[in-house]
Structure formats: C-alpha cells, structure tokens
Amino acid sequence: MEQKIVTVGYGDVKQVQIGGTLPLAFVGGPCAIENRDHALFMAESIAEICEKLDIPWIYKSCYDKDCRSSPKSFHGVGIDEGLKILSEVRETFKVPVVSDFSDASWAAATGEVCDMVQVPAYLCRQTSILRAAAATERPILLKKGQFMSPWNMKNSCRKLEAFGNEQIILADRGTFMGYNMLVNDMTSFPIMRYTGYPVCYDATHSIQLPTSMGNISGGQREFIPYLVRSAVANGINLLFMETHDNPSKALSDANTVLDIKYLENVLYQAKKVHEMRLELFNELGPDNVHPTIE
Amino acid sequence: MRVEEVMISMGSFPVVTQKTILKEALTEMGEANLGLVCIINEKQELLGLITDGDLRRKLLKVQKPFSAFFIDDALIHAKQNPITCRPEDNLKEVVQLMGEKQIWDLPVLEKDNQLVGLLHLHPAVKKMLEG
Numbered sequence: 001m002e003q004k005i006v007t008v009g010y011g012d013v014k015q016v017q018i019g020g021t022l023p024l025a026f027v028g029g030p031c032a033i034e035n036r037d038h039a040l041f042m043a044e045s046i047a048e049i050c051e052k053l054d055i056p057w058i059y060k061s062c063y064d065k066d067c068r069s070s071p072k073s074f075h076g077v078g079i080d081e082g083l084k085i086l087s088e089v090r091e092t093f094k095v096p097v098v099s100d101f102s103d104a105s106w107a108a109a110t111g112e113v114c115d116m117v118q119v120p121a122y123l124c125r126q127t128s129i130l131r132a133a134a135a136t137e138r139p140i141l142l143k144k145g146q147f148m149s150p151w152n153m154k155n156s157c158r159k160l161e162a163f164g165n166e167q168i169i170l171a172d173r174g175t176f177m178g179y180n181m182l183v184n185d186m187t188s189f190p191i192m193r194y195t196g197y198p199v200c201y202d203a204t205h206s207i208q209l210p211t212s213m214g215n216i217s218g219g220q221r222e223f224i225p226y227l228v229r230s231a232v233a234n235g236i237n238l239l240f241m242e243t244h245d246n247p248s249k250a251l252s253d254a255n256t257v258l259d260i261k262y263l264e265n266v267l268y269q270a271k272k273v274h275e276m277r278l279e280l281f282n283e284l285g286p287d288n289v290h291p292t293i294e
Numbered sequence: 295m296r297v298e299e300v301m302i303s304m305g306s307f308p309v310v311t312q313k314t315i316l317k318e319a320l321t322e323m324g325e326a327n328l329g330l331v332c333i334i335n336e337k338q339e340l341l342g343l344i345t346d347g348d349l350r351r352k353l354l355k356v357q358k359p360f361s362a363f364f365i366d367d368a369l370i371h372a373k374q375n376p377i378t379c380r381p382e383d384n385l386k387e388v389v390q391l392m393g394e395k396q397i398w399d400l401p402v403l404e405k406d407n408q409l410v411g412l413l414h415l416h417p418a419v420k421k422m423l424e425g
Binding site for chain 2: 151155158
C-alpha cells in the first residue's frame with residue numbers, strides 16, 4: 001500500500017510533512033485556548049523544546065470544547081476570539097496551527113485560519129461534519145471514535161474522499177473497554193495505515209478515564225511515556241499530546257494533559273524510538289513476517 | 295464462431311472499480327446471480343477478479359473479524375492476472391481451454407487489456423450445440 005504524505009502549513013509558516021518514513025512530527029498545546037497570553041506563552045515554550053530536539057511541530061488548541069461532561073465546565077473562548085488568538089500564534093511563531101470544530105457551520109472559518117482542521121472523535125462518523133471538513137480544503141486530523149474499530153475508520157475516509165479531500169491523518173485516542181475506561185490496541189496503527197494515510201497517536205486522551213470522576217474525566221498520566229514508546233515503535237507518523245504549564249489549573253482536561261516540564265523527556269524518547277524503528281527497517285527491510293493482512 | 299458472438303456484454307455482469315470494498319463487490323455478485331466479479335481501473339483495464347471459489351477459500355483462511363474482512367478493498371482479495379480471452383478468439387478453442395482449466399467464466403479483453411465482456415460457459419455451450 002502506497003503511503004501518502006500530508007503537508008500541513010500554508011503561507012509563510014514552517015510546513016510540516018507527515019507520513020511515510022519522514023521524521024516523526026508533533027502536534028500539541030493546551031486542550032482549550034484559555035486566553036491570548038497563555039496561548040502565546042505555551043507556543044513559545046513548546047517551540048523552544050521542539051527546536052532543541054529538532055522535531056517538526058504543529059500548535060493545537062481549541063476554541064470551543066463541545067463535549068465537556070458538565071455544563072459548568074469551561075466551554076472555550078469562542079470561535080471569533082479563538083481564531084484570532086490562533087492566528088496570532090501562527091504569525092508570531094510561524095508554526096502551523098490546528099483546532100477542532102464541533103459544528104459544521106464553524107468549519108469554513110476554522111479552515112480559513114488553521115493549517116489543519118480536526119474532527120473530534122465523537123463526531124468521526126458525522127457526514128455533515130466530514131463534508132464541512134473536506135470543504136475547507138485543509139488537511140484533516142480525523143480522530144478515531146472510542147467506539148470505532150480501526151478498520152471501520154475507512155468508512156469515514158471514504159466519505160472524505162467522496163467529498164474531495166484526501167489529505168487525511170488518522171488518529172487513535174483509545175477505545176472504550178466497558179464503561180469509563182479506554183485501552184489502546186496497538187494493531188490499530190498498521191490497520192489504519194493500510195488505508196494509505198498517515199497515522200497519529202493521541203497519547204494524552206488515550207490515558208483518559210472518561211467521566212470517571214462523576215462529572216469530569218480522570219486520567220492516568222503516568223502511563224503516557226509507556227504508551228508513546230509503544231505507539232511510535234508501531235509506526236505512527238504524528239504524535240499528539242496536549243500539554244500545559246500548570247495542569248491542575250488547566251481549564252480543560254486537567255487530569256490528562258501532560259505537564260510541560262515532562263514534554264522534552266517524552267518527545268526525546270519518541271524521536272529516538274522513531275529513529276531506531278527506521279534504522280531497523282533500513283537494516284531488515286519493512287515488516288515481512290507473514291506479509292499479508294489476511 | 296467467435297467469442298464476441300456469445301459473450302455477455304458490459305453492464306450485464308458484475309464489474310466494480312478498484313476502490314470498491316469487498317462487501318460491495320459481493321453484493322454486486324449476488325445481484326447479478328453470477329459467481330464472479332471483475333475489478334477494473336479508470337481506464338476499464340482488468341485488475342483482477344473474485345470468484346465464488348476464491349471467496350470460499352478465503353473464508354477458511356482469513357483470521358480477522360468479518361467486519362474487517364468486508365471493508366478490505368476487494369482488489370486485495372482478487373485473483374490478479376487471471377486467464378482471459380479476446381473477442382475474436384475461436385469459441386470452440388476457448389471453451390476447450392475453460393474445460394481444461396475448469397473455469398466457468400472468462401473475462402474478454404481487447405488488446406489494450408480493456409474489459410469488454412464476459413464469456414460464461416452455459417450460453418457458450420448452448421450456442422455451440424445449436425451449431
């Protein structure tokens with residue numbers, strides 16, 4: 001299966017190429033845009049780490065969190081303010097930016113500013129959302145729903161293709177195992193990669209314990225490095241992690257977001273494992289053990 | 295007598311494109327009541343075919359869940375480079391070949407490998423018996 005390369009970044013930002021045997025890329029930032037100063041501070045902090053490690057990266061933060069467990073939870077700064085902030089981050093650091101959108105009517109404005117648009121996991125089958133995402137003509141980060149099998153994500157890809165957009169990256173953010181629990185099936189990466197599209201691992205949502213704390217979600221952040229090493233070794237092209245300078249005060253996903261003080265450590269490991277995997281393939285050739293998906 | 299005099303024309307037997315998933319290909323086969331489906335590209339060139347027999351053997355071999363099997367591209371489960379014939383081929387010789395190879399259906403290709411029809415054994419034999 002020929003592997004597609006997806007290029008993220010328009011205008012004068014530093015483009016990020018994702019897929020094939022290209023270097024591992026990173027996408028991250030605070031789950032929600034909290035305010036302008038915090039967004040700029042986080043972007044600067046992440047940029048410093050990624051530059052030091054020489055990792056291509058994309059800034060991720062959302063303007064409207066529409067799937068919070070409680071109506072009292074922080075919902076976001078809103079689309080107008082949020083896109084203004086993302087635009088400033090983009091211009092200031094020349095970094096591509098991505099936000100999700102939860103309503104089809106938000107897609108066009110999101111795609112005008114953002115270099116990539118993200119389809120939330122819960123909405124990954126919604127035809128109206130997929131049609132709107134495709135129409136932005138931007139690359140699409142398509143999260144696998146926690147209720148979806150990796151092979152059934154092909155249905156969503158086929159919808160996007162039918163709507164004329166084949167710039168797709170498929171992301172795994174865990175799969176429901178019973179109630180309030182997610183697990184990662186590491187075979188999801190080769191299975192989703194068989195669509196031909198690059199694959200992404202969302203580490204910080206994968207360790208989430210959905211709504212485990214009654215009206216908010218918990219998370220087991222101590223498992224992030226274990227799962228990141230596994231996913232990278234299994235051939236992901238893009239690593240997704242939400243990060244925050246003060247997780248306990250984060251306005252969204254406080255129990256799952258990675259403290260930025262650990263970001264360099266985890267990204268360093270991810271880069272090393274990715275390079276080791278490519279070295280093995282150079283030495284031995286691509287995986288050829290029972291070489292069939294039958 | 296030539297193959298083109300008795301072959302089933304395009305539109306009257308199951309043909310799908312390379313982006314078709316296995317489930318859709320099997321549905322096509324079922325609707326046409328023929329034990330085979332041909333897979334073509336945009337240029338109408340034959341890429342492969344799946345027969346009832348291929349499918350039977352796959353079912354005994356495949357280890358993944360049916361939901362994953364059904365959504366595979368049909369092409370990855372297809373027989374590639376199948377035996378074919380030309381419209382101008384002699385019908386009797388082709389039917390003899392089908393007998394030797396125990397084949398019920400044979401795709402008919404033009405010289406540029408474009409699929410133009412399907413030779414099904416029953417009407418071919420019937421035509422020959424009619425003389």
